[in-house]
Amino acid sequence: MIGISDIEAAAERIAGHVIQTPTVPSPGLSGLLGVPVTAKLELLQRTGSFKxxxxxxxxxxxxxxxxxxxxxxxxxxxxxxxxxxxxxxxxxxxxxxxxxxxxxxxxxxxxxxxxxxxxxxxxxxxxxxxxxxxxxxxxxVHPFDDPVVVAGQGTVGLEFADDADEVTDVLVSVGGGGLISGVAAALRARRPEVRIWGVETEGAEAMSEALAAGGPVPVALSSISSTLSAPSVSQLTYDHVSALVTDVLVVPDRDAVRGCLDLAEHAKVWTEPAAGCLLPAARRVVERIGDGCRLGLVVCGGNASTADVMTWAGRFGVL
CATH class of the missing domain: 3.40.50.1100 (Rossmann fold)
Incomplete structure (x- = not known):
């Protein structure tokens, strides 16, 4: 398992090579979801994502x-x-x-x-x-089946723990599981009372299917969210998620695209479906947790063109 010392060492190693991205309260998302929302704007990272x-x-x-x-x-x-x-x-x-x-x-x-x-x-x-x-x-350089890579992604959680106001529930998108594994390891060390939720899109359900099967399994891929489309998770990421994450929620592609448009309108950020999927999942977390819920969203990436999002929005009828 990745420890907080691994993540702190990664933070020292990459300092000067990456950006410490903003962690900010979002009045727009708070109004939309009806609870306080803090967003970690990792789409402002070099190359447009946490990667x-x-x-x-x-x-x-x-x-x-x-x-x-x-x-x-x-x-x-x-x-x-x-x-x-x-x-x-x-x-x-x-x-x-x-x-x-x-x-x-x-x-x-x-x-x-x-x-x-x-x-x-x-x-x-x-x-x-x-x-x-x-x-x-x-x-x-594997995207998620590498403890050094996972520790690097965990620096997102390290910064979030240091910079965010009080939160009860943090939502993180899941592809192969490298980001959520690192973030969960950091938050469990720094803010152990916080619940962590994974979010996948339908047709890119490698982690939820692994959790159901008791370990990594091959999955069929059909989601428009190519950045979440891992053919399976790794044992490394499965072990972290199964031990540290409250649940992994799955949302339809249509709702993820709607989430992109809502993030643009209410949070003033342009995201890809891998981040847009957080909003429909956040509504479900609020329903489950109820009063006192204070959300954190790791807005993981923004590498979708306006043409991409408009094409998907037209296909799903969410314009």
Whole structure:
């Protein structure tokens, strides 16, 4: 299990390479949800998501031989962007493997850094290809099955614990589980009374299906939220979530897109569905907890174009 000392060490390692993002009360979201809401605006992080933290932590931990070999990552978008940008900043050659469903903007940004981008037909194929490239000698920077990466993501929780006002319940999006594992480890150490809730979208339910099965299992992927679409969680992240998280809630893609529009209107931030899904889940948490609920939202990323969100909104009829 990742400990608070691991996360504090990661924070020291990545200081100067990432941004300490704002943690702010949101009057707009508080009015919308009917309870006090504090938002950790990780979409303002370098590369537009929390992923820069884990990527930086891992890259800075590599030996000279591992750096010289070049690094490789598999990604639905944000991890690939983060690795490409942070590797370029540290003068490390990077290869990023993404499914063709990844946002075009993510592919463009990764390529613009000088990284090699390899596209596959689906996320399962992307994970298979990255395994082959690792076996050929590239250094793998896994998006979530790596304690160094998880500790890096946990610095989000460290900052939230230091900066937020009193909260009772914190919601965190779940793909492969790296972010929620790190955040939960940090909050359990710094604010042990706080409940932590995971949020997935339908068709990207790797963690909730793992919890139901008693361990990681392969899942079918169909969600529009490519950044949450892990074909399975890892034993590492499953162990953290099963031990530290109150529950994992699953919301439809339609509601996640509606959440993006609500976040734009009420919180004045432009997010992707991986963050938009927090709002419908937050309503369910408020219903379950009742009076006295004070919410924290980890707004994990904003790497969706206006065209992407408008297309999804039209498809689901939420405009």
């Amino acid at each position: 820069a933290r884990g990527a930086a932590a891992k890259l800075l931990s590599l030996s000279e031989a591992e750096r010289a070999a070049g690094v490789v990552a598999v990604s639905g978008g944000n991890h690939g962007i983060a690795l490409a940008v942070m590797a370029a900043a540290l003068d490390v050659k990077a290869t990023v493997v993404m499914p063709r469903s990844a946002p075009a903007r993510a592919v463009e940004i990764a390529r613009d850094t000088g990284a090699t981008v390899r596209l596959t037909d689906d996320m399962g194929g992307a994970f298979n290809l990255v395994t082959e490239l690792r076996d050929e000698g590239l250094t793998l």
